[in-house]
Amino acid sequence: MNDNEDILATAGAWAAAGEQVAIATVVETWGSSPRPAGSQLAVTMSGRMAGSVSGGCIEGAVADAAKDAMRSGTPKLLDFGISDETAWQVGLSCGGKLTVFVEPLA
Amino acid sequence: MKAELLARLQAARAAKRQVALLTRLSDGAQRLWPDEDAPAPLAEAARGALAADEAANLTLDGEAWFIHPHNPPLRLIVVGAAHITQALAPMTAPLGFALIVIDPRRAFATEERFPGVTLIDDWPDEAMARLAPDARSAVVTLTHDPKLDDPALDIALKSEAFYIGALGSRRTHAKRVARLAELGHGEAALARIHAPVGLDIEAVTAPEIALSIMAELVAARRGAALGAVRAPRVAA
Structure with a gap:
């Protein structure tokens, strides 16, 4: 599954221009998630974004987690879903569930 | 992801080669298959993901792996x-x-x-x-x-x-x-x-x-x- 907007090229270009960059990737979905596994979102510490991991429902929370990952230098696995009792209290209106892997580009 | 790995991945894509990025989700360790070796079950899953053009998940020795296929257009x-x-x-x-x-x-x-x-x-x-x-x-x-x-x-x-x-x-x-x-x-x-x-x-x-x-x-x-x-x- 390849997104055709080249998120990785954008991430690489931002990094080459001196930005701090993290990449978020949908690694697993259940139910009616809007984007399939492999969908990616690139985020910079300065707030630029390219791509998507959902229909817009969780991009804000993923961007926050991405900034944490850039600060700590450690990747992180995030779970999103309506029945989610964890810290990621972002509901998906579609009723789907998904797992997103966030990693800094280093 | 290491910048060096991203560069190798992008080079493979530019050359229109079929590659799969294998990520161990516990710590983010990554390798590019088939350029780098992988245990047989992972290699098999990578081959399958490329053929189906669909990402896949695999648990190997208690570790969760994400298999991200990159096919040419x-x-x-x-x-x-x-x-x-x-x-x-x-x-x-x-x-x-x-x-x-x-x-x-x-x-x-x-x-x-x-x-x-x-x-x-x-x-x-x-x-x-x-x-x-x-x-x-x-x-x-x-x-x-x-x-x-x-x-x-x-x-x-x-x-x-x-x-x-x-x-x-x-x-x-x-x-x-x-x-x-x-x-x-x-x-x-x-x-x-x-x-x-x-x-x-x-x-x-x-x-x-x-x-x-x-x-x-x-x-x-x-x-x-x-x-x-x-x-x-x-x-x-």
């Missing part, structure tokens, strides 16, 4: 640098297709009419033989001219192309089928041709026809019922 080979082809061109890249246009009529296949598109001005039989359509290729003929369309369809039907479409009315197609049958193609092979090409959305203008063709290509690629070959048509 699908190829859309169009015979005929027609007005419809011009309307089609800007839709192809965003939908994941690399467009290749074959037309020996050099007045049509010009860089000015097709900025940034791969243009081949050889005869379709030579060009198609060289392009060797595979299971990640679609072939669409748009010239209306049997001299150009038929040789391309002949080669497409002998290939594993996942989609074959031909512009022309049902009458035109019935005649075309008769000609291709004379070249030795059986009923099952000829039924692979989507004709008239494109989903039936009553398209009239070139952009509308281009949209109907791209919609049918997406349906075929994703395995939708709309993308299946329709019942054979009887000559009117």
Whole structure:
């Protein structure tokens, strides 16, 4: 599954221009998630974004987690879903569930 | 992801090589397959993910791995640098297709009419033989001219192309089928041709026809019922 907007090229270009960059990737979905596994979102510490991991429902929370990952230098696995009792209290209106892997580009 | 790995991944993609990025989700450790070795179950999953063009998950020795396939774009080979082809061109890249246009009529296949598109001005039989359509290729003929369309369809039907479409009315197609049958193609092979090409959305203008063709290509690629070959048509 390849997104055709080249998120990785954008991430690489931002990094080459001196930005701090993290990449978020949908690694697993259940139910009616809007984007399939492999969908990616690139985020910079300065707030630029390219791509998507959902229909817009969780991009804000993923961007926050991405900034944490850039600060700590450690990747992180995030779970999103309506029945989610964890810290990621972002509901998906579609009723789907998904797992997103966030990693800094280093 | 390490910048060095990203550079290797992008180089592989630029070279249109099939690679899979394997990520251990516990700590983000990554490797690029097949450039780097992987335990047999991971390599097997990577091979499967590339073939299906779908990401996969695998648990190996208690560790969760994410397998992200990176395939080169699908190829859309169009015979005929027609007005419809011009309307089609800007839709192809965003939908994941690399467009290749074959037309020996050099007045049509010009860089000015097709900025940034791969243009081949050889005869379709030579060009198609060289392009060797595979299971990640679609072939669409748009010239209306049997001299150009038929040789391309002949080669497409002998290939594993996942989609074959031909512009022309049902009458035109019935005649075309008769000609291709004379070249030795059986009923099952000829039924692979989507004709008239494109989903039936009553398209009239070139952009509308281009949209109907791209919609049918997406349906075929994703395995939708709309993308299946329709019942054979009887000559009117």
